[in-house]
Amino acid sequence: MLSRTAENLYWLARYVERAEYLARTIDATLRVTALPAAYIGKTNEWDSALLTAGVAASFYQKYEEANEHNVVDYLSFSVDNPSSIRNCIEAARLNSRSVRTALTSEMWDTINSAWIELQEVWSKGTSTREDLAKFLRFVQETSLRFDGSAYRTMLRNDAYWFSRLGLHLERADNTARILDVKYHVLLPEEEHVGGPLDFYQWSSILRSVSALTAYHWVYRETLKPWLVADLLILNGTLPRSLASCYDNLTRNLDQIGVAYGRQGPAQRHARGIRNRLEHSNMNDIFQHGVHEFIQEFITDNSRLGEIITKQYLI
Amino acid sequence: MAVAFDEMNIPGGELRPAYQELARWLKETPPEALEYRRQEAELLFRRIGITFAVYGEAESTERLIPFDVIPRIMSGKEWTLLEKGLKQRVRALNMFLRDIYHGRDILRAEIVPDDLIFQNPVFRPEMNGQQVPHDVYVHIAGIDIVRVDAEDFIVLEDNARTPSGVSYMLENREIMMRLFPDLFARHRVAPVERYPDELLAALRSVAPLSASSEPTVALLTPGVYNSAYYEHSFLADKLGIELVEGRDLIVKNNEVFMRTTEGLKRVDVIYRRVDDDFLDPLTFRPDSVLGVPGLMSAYAAGNITLANAVGTGIADDKAIYSYMPDIVKFYLGEEPILKNVPTWRCREPKDLAYVLDNLSELVVKEVHGSGGYGMLIGPAATKATIEAFREKLKREPEGFIAQPTLALSTCPTCTASGLAPRHVDLRPFVLTGSKSTTIVPGGLTRVALKEGSLVVNSSQGGGTKDTWILDE
Numbered sequence: 001m002l003s004r005t006a007e008n009l010y011w012l013a014r015y016v017e018r019a020e021y022l023a024r025t026i027d028a029t030l031r032v033t034a035l036p037a038a039y040i041g042k043t044n045e046w047d048s049a050l051l052t053a054g055v056a057a058s059f060y061q062k063y064e065e066a067n068e069h070n071v072v073d074y075l076s077f078s079v080d081n082p083s084s085i086r087n088c089i090e091a092a093r094l095n096s097r098s099v100r101t102a103l104t105s106e107m108w109d110t111i112n113s114a115w116i117e118l119q120e121v122w123s124k125g126t127s128t129r130e131d132l133a134k135f136l137r138f139v140q141e142t143s144l145r146f147d148g149s150a151y152r153t154m155l156r157n158d159a160y161w162f163s164r165l166g167l168h169l170e171r172a173d174n175t176a177r178i179l180d181v182k183y184h185v186l187l188p189e190e191e192h193v194g195g196p197l198d199f200y201q202w203s204s205i206l207r208s209v210s211a212l213t214a215y216h217w218v219y220r221e222t223l224k225p226w227l228v229a230d231l232l233i234l235n236g237t238l239p240r241s242l243a244s245c246y247d248n249l250t251r252n253l254d255q256i257g258v259a260y261g262r263q264g265p266a267q268r269h270a271r272g273i274r275n276r277l278e279h280s281n282m283n284d285i286f287q288h289g290v291h292e293f294i295q296e297f298i299t300d301n302s303r304l305g306e307i308i309t310k311q312y313l314i
Numbered sequence: 315m316a317v318a319f320d321e322m323n324i325p326g327g328e329l330r331p332a333y334q335e336l337a338r339w340l341k342e343t344p345p346e347a348l349e350y351r352r353q354e355a356e357l358l359f360r361r362i363g364i365t366f367a368v369y370g371e372a373e374s375t376e377r378l379i380p381f382d383v384i385p386r387i388m389s390g391k392e393w394t395l396l397e398k399g400l401k402q403r404v405r406a407l408n409m410f411l412r413d414i415y416h417g418r419d420i421l422r423a424e425i426v427p428d429d430l431i432f433q434n435p436v437f438r439p440e441m442n443g444q445q446v447p448h449d450v451y452v453h454i455a456g457i458d459i460v461r462v463d464a465e466d467f468i469v470l471e472d473n474a475r476t477p478s479g480v481s482y483m484l485e486n487r488e489i490m491m492r493l494f495p496d497l498f499a500r501h502r503v504a505p506v507e508r509y510p511d512e513l514l515a516a517l518r519s520v521a522p523l524s525a526s527s528e529p530t531v532a533l534l535t536p537g538v539y540n541s542a543y544y545e546h547s548f549l550a551d552k553l554g555i556e557l558v559e560g561r562d563l564i565v566k567n568n569e570v571f572m573r574t575t576e577g578l579k580r581v582d583v584i585y586r587r588v589d590d591d592f593l594d595p596l597t598f599r600p601d602s603v604l605g606v607p608g609l610m611s612a613y614a615a616g617n618i619t620l621a622n623a624v625g626t627g628i629a630d631d632k633a634i635y636s637y638m639p640d641i642v643k644f645y646l647g648e649e650p651i652l653k654n655v656p657t658w659r660c661r662e663p664k665d666l667a668y669v670l671d672n673l674s675e676l677v678v679k680e681v682h683g684s685g686g687y688g689m690l691i692g693p694a695a696t697k698a699t700i701e702a703f704r705e706k707l708k709r710e711p712e713g714f715i716a717q718p719t720l721a722l723s724t725c726p727t728c729t730a731s732g733l734a735p736r737h738v739d740l741r742p743f744v745l746t747g748s749k750s751t752t753i754v755p756g757g758l759t760r761v762a763l764k765e766g767s768l769v770v771n772s773s774q775g776g777g778t779k780d781t782w783i784l785d786e
């Protein structure tokens with residue numbers, strides 16, 4: 001397929017995934033900040049939201065204070081924030097238009113309808129909490145519908161695999177960023193001195209990657225920080241864990257390799273990261289330092305993006 | 315201006331046979347039901363994203379072309395005549411182009427004046443003596459047809475460069491079939507859905523000799539901001555070919571390749587929807603980023619087919635148009651089946667004098683204009699507009715032609731105050747491959763939605779209709 005088409009499919013999936021992640025982050029932050037101050041301590045959760053979205057620096061060029069109003073606006077509707085939800089949907093639509101021939105009509109319809117709704121219903125942002133909740137649900141449903149239509153209607157060929165690569169690479173990045181911002185509350189077992197304060201932090205983390213219910217099914221335990229870390233980093237059954245993202249990335253890259261009869265640096269690099277995740281356990285990671293581990297992962301992950309681009313997309 | 319030919323009603327109250335069933339159905343259908351389906355159609359167009367951009371408006375403006383749900387109907391007999399005329403006309407266009415870029419018999423015979431060719435900016439000296447694969451220049455032609463009476467079809471304009479609109483022909487039909495299955499059940503409408511297949515067959519048939527037996531065809535688009543981008547992606551999808559932009563292509567050793575995820579892949583036929591001027595910055599406009607450097611040398615080397623060929627503008631130029639009846643006779647020795655609109659060539663002093671005297675009754679068009687821009691419609695213009703135009707015309711008479719204001723035929727159309735007659739034209743699409751010329755029965759009917767308006771262009775507030783050819 002055309003390199004440009006592959007590139008558009010890859011970015012299209014990334015934008016949609018990012019929009020959903022931002023919506024979840026806002027949703028989770030709203031819940032935490034709604035708690036009485038005694039339950040969440042002095043951390044500014046809106047500031048954390050900006051950090052996990054990776055836009056704190058540009059935010060503070062525009063605003064003085066990270067409060068609900070400013071952050072929601074910046075993450076959702078701001079035209080100045082290149083990765084606001086609005087801009088993600090705009091970019092997704094533009095990418096879709098460029099690759100209409102590679103999309104199924106269901107996928108196009110999802111993105112185009114979302115874009116129309118964005119303009120007709122949400123062009124002025126939201127004024128009430130109720131509106132905001134509706135908006136966030138709209139974004140999450142768009143992503144689910146897009147993903148579902150891709151899964152149900154696309155031919156299983158390189159077009160599908162490149163779009164999956166974008167999705168999993170973005171997802172891995174998002175999960176890693178939450179961990180990076182919140183690592184200080186994910187302490188190893190023996191150091192744990194938690195109270196109600198941390199409990200809400202942990203549940204907020206899980207909520208932002210839609211894993212709160214999953215946690216209970218996997219561990220059948222009350223929330224424990226090292227298990228939260230284990231779930232998000234190493235558990236292969238959770239779709240948003242780093243391990244699971246890399247299972248998918250290696251599989252999709254292998255499928256491309258087989259179809260093209262050729263492997264390359266992207267396949268090798270992805271396999272390297274997956275092997276490291278496979279052979280790690282939480283004890284080692286804590287010893288090494290969660291922060292360092294995550295930082296390394298984020299670098300490796302974006303390196304994979306560059307390699308894929310060089311190998312296939314330009 | 316004469317009374318317009320009404321395609322549905324015969325003066326005196328009778329209906330033309332092709333419209334009888336429609337009229338019955340309209341009588342049975344309450345206006346609300348019609349309105350409801352009209353809204354549904356609009357929703358469908360928007361969801362599918364069948365939009366076009368209007369130049370001069372904000373970059374992101376995407377507009378819908380209004381769709382009128384009342385079909386325009388022609389009998390099979392009428393179509394047979396029209397089809398014959400179209401094939402004749404396109405055959406002559408191709409022979410004319412071949413001749414202009416080779417032997418130039420028609421100039422020697424003094425049928426067409428030399429300077430109209432050689433001083434014409436759309437004439438491409440690069441094409442002199444160049445062999446184009448299978449001698450086909452105009453693979454896809456859109457011939458604009460109007461009617462003024464029950465007998466004749468009149469050509470308003472030949473479009474031999476990159477005619478657009480065929481996606482509307484196909485989508486209009488899809489949407490009509492979805493919304494009005496009952497109405498279809500009462501008619502035998504000739505299908506149009508074979509168009510993509512026939513287009514692909516025609517394009518494959520004209521692949522260069524150096525192509526493999528399975529030639530690769532691609533559609534070249536200027537990109538998402540082009541006003542016809544939807545059509546480009548639609549056609550590429552229906553044909554199952556890659557939709558490429560200039561940056562996706564590269565020329566090496568006079569062969570054209572596209573950049574794919576598996577490396578370079580040779581392309582044999584390019585259905586290009588990019589104008590000549592922008593095709594190759596090394597040959598034409600050096601500032602073009604839409605084209606492919608070196609494309610013209612690959613073309614000269616015979617390694618790529620461009621559809622349509624480069625330089626076809628010389629055949630659909632409005633100044634050449636007035637010679638078309640003679641061109642048909644010259645090459646085919648036949649009487650032209652389709653008529654021309656009587657045309658005054660303002661470059662000729664006698665004609666100019668007549669035009670200047672009768673501006674308020676004529677339509678004056680720029681020779682190189684298109685899309686309905688820059689024309690004067692005398693009867694609808696104010697005195698001041700006419701006077702301003704008069705000055706323009708005197709300054710540069712060779713830039714204009716003039717025609718009588720035609721009373722374009724009308725069809726019943728949904729309006730705010732119920733069904734009313736509105737003026738229409740028709741653009742059928744004529745495909746020419748290495749062996750044959752084909753036309754799917756129908757075309758794009760454009761309708762001037764404003765009462766009394768004769769301008770059907772989408773950029774000027776025109777709409778479209780589904781066009782039915784009854785299979786009798």
